[in-house]
Amino acid sequence: MSGRETALWHPFATMATVPGSTVTMVRGEGSTVYDASGRSYLDAIASLWYVNVGYGRTELAEAAAAQMRELACFQAYEVFSTEPAEALARRVSDLVPMADAKVFFTPGGGSDAIDSAAKLARAYWGAVGRPGKQIIIARSHAYHGMNAYGTSLGGIPAFTDPFGPLVTLVEHVPWDDAGALAKVIEQAGADRVGAFFCEPVVGAGGVYFPPEGYLAEVQQICRDNDVLFVADEVITGFGRTGEWFGSVRYGLQPDMMTVAKGLTSGYLPLGAVVVGPRVADPFWRAGSTEMFRHGYTYTAHPAACAVGMANLDILEREQLVSRVRELESVLAAALAPLADHELVSEVRTGAGLLAAVEISAAAREAHPGLGARVVAAARSQGVITRLLRGAALQISPPFVITAEELQQIAGVLTTSLDGALA
Ligand SMILES: Cc1ncc(COP(=O)(O)O)c(C=O)c1O
Missing domain, CATH: 3.90.1150.10 (Aspartate Aminotransferase, domain 1)
Structure with a gap:
């Protein structure tokens, strides 16, 4: 196909060379x-x-079709809900290593989940009367998707440098140095640091497994400094590490978790922020008037959630x-x-x-x-x-x-x- 014939702009591709080499x-x-x-x-x-x-799972196509025939879509803003969204939220909540987790679905995948988690971290500190805790720390080699927060949190210079400081109050530490995290928190002041984002296994940055004891140490540093520990499990979630979550594999109890990919095995796009009781509490507590002013048209899309349920059925059954x-x-x-x-x-x-x-x-x-x-x-x-x-x-x-x-x-x-x- 020549440059004139194709109109498809591929991500992460030099489009001057792609036409004529596409693999369909x-x-x-x-x-x-x-x-x-x-x-x-x-x-x-x-x-x-x-x-x-794996590919060719007609069961997942059928789950989507069945849901679409019944109710293809409906929003989840305010009081509205659908059965697949309720069911998948309950199931994910029961699977994660967090007590009474709440699940905020995101439509596009991991990038939406990351931006939602970052905004929720900042909203949480506002809701508990400590709005100064705005700084978010991430690691070198990190990949947290391509939305604004995720791009800024990323630790791969080629993906972040071209776009400038999209989100401010973001710091980076070397991916394998827990002491560096403690130092940055100390220098910035714990009263200004809100969250630390961390892939249990660095993925797109090159597949780096955590050094022995590293994850337990950074989690403890976060606890000691009242900093939210956010595990980005977009790759590691739903089995990739040989446990249901990287957090299980490495004995972590994050305050929040981001998931996507393996939630539906990609048969339909879906992500989620899984929120532990600490962060959920100011928004869910009886009598609270706090609202997370955030959401997407396709948050908790019922067809995607139905596919998520069927995908988890396969993971469990097989x-x-x-x-x-x-x-x-x-x-x-x-x-x-x-x-x-x-x-x-x-x-x-x-x-x-x-x-x-x-x-x-x-x-x-x-x-x-x-x-x-x-x-x-x-x-x-x-x-x-x-x-x-x-x-x-x-x-x-x-x-x-x-x-x-x-x-x-x-x-x-x-x-x-x-x-x-x-
Ligand atoms: C750890 C991690 N976080 C976030 C993302 C972004 O996910 P998506 O590309 O689905 O938006 C990715 C994508 O590879 C990822 O590996």
Whole structure:
């Protein structure tokens, strides 16, 4: 397709080069997708970390269709509600490691959830009479989506720098240094810091697992300083780490959690802020007149919520979260030999079906475009991966992937690296 024929503007793409190179996907089954020419690809990244139950689940299509036939949509502002929204909120509340959690659904996915959580953090401090606690702290390498708060909280300079300071009163700390968090809070003054946003496992920033004890320490620092601890579980939520949530895997009890992707496995877009009792209380307490002045036209969309319910049914019925836990060591073993490859500086595995193969800085410097060539070579051999931060190959397959398919991914990555300098 030429530049004149297509009108589709792709995210994160150099549009001068995309026309003529597009890969149009038409069908999927399990961990495999098929393009318009009939070629098949093993999807090593579950689209964008989200098709957790795999492709081709007609059960999810039927859940959406059934809801749409009955009541396709209705708003959730003020007193209005729908049955799927109520049911999914109750179910998520019962699943998370927070007592009596409340669920604020967001329509677009993780970015909306992040911006909602950030606004709620600031609104909370206003509601409890401490409006000065406005500063939000995030980490280097962090990815919190592309809305205004999320862009500002992001710790990947290429994604934040072009847009300037969209949201002010945002600070960053190194992703692995709990002491740095304590220091920034001390310097700013705890009475000015409202929240700390933290991915249990850094995702789009390169798949970095938390150093031993790091998450417990930052959570404690937040408690000691009366700072809300917000776990961004957009990737880690609903099983990706081999537990229902990264917070369970790492023993955390966040004040708020953001979720999206795995909530519906992406069959329809849906996210949520899951709010613990502390933050909910000033808004929900009997007699309170506080209102969270925030919402979206499609908040708690009933068709998306019906898909969410059916998706959780599949995860539970097929015990896919324990399957992820079982496949964790299979994935690690399959990728381990890549650590010795001359172009690779590190293979990161450690929790669930999440991994990255880092192409060494020396190799990338010596051979500009190396990473993109590896990704293209893998695709030509039928495996879809992508580059994170220009350096690391992402591996985050659907939970239904088999041990043989994981071996196949590792094999194709190896031959793609082998051939990249040829
Ligand atoms: C940790 C995290 N937070 C937020 C987001 C933003 O989600 P979305 O792209 O669905 O808006 C992402 C997306 O990858 C993410 O990985």
